[in-house]
Structures are given as C-alpha cells and as structure tokens.
Amino acid sequence: MNSKKWGVHTHCTHTGEINDLQYGGAVSPIFMATSYPYMDVDVKRYPRYFNTPNQEAVGRKIAALEHAEIAMPFASGMAAVSTALFAILSAGDHIVVQNEIYGGTFNLIIEEFNKMGIHYSFTKGLTVSDFEQEIKSNTKLIYIETPSNPLLSITDIKGVANLAKQHQILTAIDNTFASPINQTPIDLGIDIVIHSATKYLGGHSDISAGAVASTAEIMEKVWHKSKNLGGNLSDFMCYLLERSIKTLGVRVERHNKNAQEMAEFLQEQPLITKVFYPGLTSHRDHELATSQMHGFGGMLSFELKDTLDVIKFQQQLKLIKPSMSLAGVESTILLPAKTSHALLSPEQRTDIGVSDNLLRFSVGIEDVKDLQEDILQALVGC
C-alpha cells in the first residue's frame, strides 16, 4: 500500500506493508525463504539481490518517507555508506567530503579509497564556498552530513545541492541524525540519502541496519554494486525495522520536544558552560536549521565547567546511560574525547571544538523532569 497523498505518520504506519492474503493478519508476514523460483517469473528473488518480499516492503516505507523513488535496506549503516559510495565512484574519480563526518565513514575513506584509486578532499569548513573550493575537474560526488556529530553543526543542504548541480556533480547526505521526520533532503535537491537505521529508524537499540534512497536511475547502480558487496539485511531484521518505523513519527516528535526542553534547561545551569542544539536561538546555525529542518532532533551536546570531573559525572548518572550508540528511546550519553575522538590529541580536539569535557547527549523519550533531576543529582560533588 502506498498513497502519495498520505501524511508522514500514515506513511510510517502503513506504506510498504505486505497484505497477509492467506490469513488477513494485521501486519506484514515474514518470508524467510532464501530460495525462490527462477522459471516463468518476472523477478528472480534472492536475499543478496535485495528483492525478497520483506526487503522490498521496508524499502517502500523508507522511500515514501524520504520522498525517493526507491530505497534499499542494508545490514548496517556502513554497508549503506560504502555501497552507495562505491556505486558512484571509480578509480580516477574525486569526492568532496564534509570535514565533520561520522568516524566510520571517515575511516572508510582514508583507509580504503587510496587503494582503489579514488581521490578525496575534506572541506575546511561547512560553508558552501568551503565545498566549492575543493571541487576539481574529476569531482563526481559531494558528501555531507547534517546535523553533524558531535557539535550539531548545520550544512546548507540546498546551497550545496545547487553548487553541485552547477558543476554536474552528484550529492549524497548522511541523514541519520535528523531522520526523515525532521529533514527530507531530496526536496532540497540532494540526490542520494543514506541512513544508519541502527539509530532513529530502528530506535530501540536492537537493530543493526542501514538504508540508501534515491532515484530509480541511481538506485539501479547502487543495486548492481550491492550484489557484489553483499551487505543485505535479513528478512527478520527487515520485519523488525518495518515495525520500528511505524512509530518513527511519534518517537521523533517526542525526541524533538524533550531535546529542546533539555537544551534550554542545560543552558541555565551554572556548571554547564556550553550547549550545542540547533533548536536553541544561541546556536550558530539556528536560522539555517530552521530553514531546512522540520524539527531539530533528539541529539545535543554540552560542556561541563572545566573544573568538574566529567567521568564522575557520568558515573553518578542513574537514569541516563553512558553508552556508545544513540537514538534509542532511552537517553544515553557519551564522551567524544574518550570514544569517537580518542585518537586526536587534546590540542586537535580543542581546535575542532570538541573539548575534553564535551558530552554528547542522545535525549530519549522519558519524562523530561526525570532526566533533569538525573542531571542535577549527578552534578553534585563532581
């Protein structure tokens, strides 16, 4: 089922689902088969061809939410990122990459691209002219990620898309932090949208998955590459992801509301020196975020006063869990200096604005007053 006129919550709940013709059950049945007929059929189905019934079902849902013609689910966010990049880039091509991107994507580029003869440049900043400066005659793709991790910086999506179009270059965005509820980049001119569905699309910290969404023409290339790379998602996980996305709209609205309230609360605390959240008028990119996002998301970061013990603060939290991942219904917190940015020196971290007391906070859907009380009690004696 897919009606183009439906609102976003109806798409979340219904689009893509497989009608249970046998029993009339209310949800998509799970088809676990890895073997399908090849004679007298229009489509030869096989899990690594990304065309089993459950793969197609969740793909239809994600495509509707991203306003894309086609979307494909993958076994992880990095399977989605790598397959999309290798589908577009060949030896001799060049890619312009935003300087603030997810660590796994950064590693993929610096560890693998040279070996494959793919050239890359990282931007010096996030303005459109920072991207323009890095364009070369062999540039095929511009890659952005907004809001970024962990400082929630905002890239001008439409500005970068227009720049790329002038140069006949394709654009790709990692839309993980925003989710399609808060940001639909294809409407702003982006060609390829990528997700770690391990985050908001899954939303319950129990699914590893990814997704790529684009036009039929580009997805044909992605599909072709995906058969060779083999990052297909299992049918059971497709089912779980489809089920999770049914509540994506209501979850993200609640994440947005809680994060806004938490950001405003944190900003008032004397022991907290900085708060980064695109929904705050004090955020450097607040206006740009307002112009291109439908909501500001559930991610924020904040800095404890430098005399405080940031490790002890995390240990004293009772409700908010210090944890590696993000975007679950439960609130989690993480110290980039000890995790994603551990390989940089303290000076390098200071240069990019990630101080040793900066905490990244994935605001869950709990009652805000309980989260606020948890922060206040954990600050005592730090």
Ligand SMILES: *Cc1c(COP(=O)(O)O)cnc(C)c1O
């Ligand atoms: C987690 C994440 C990824 C990678 O996804 P995996 O599912 O861990 O492979 C990519 N981009 C962003 C922004 C992420 O947060």
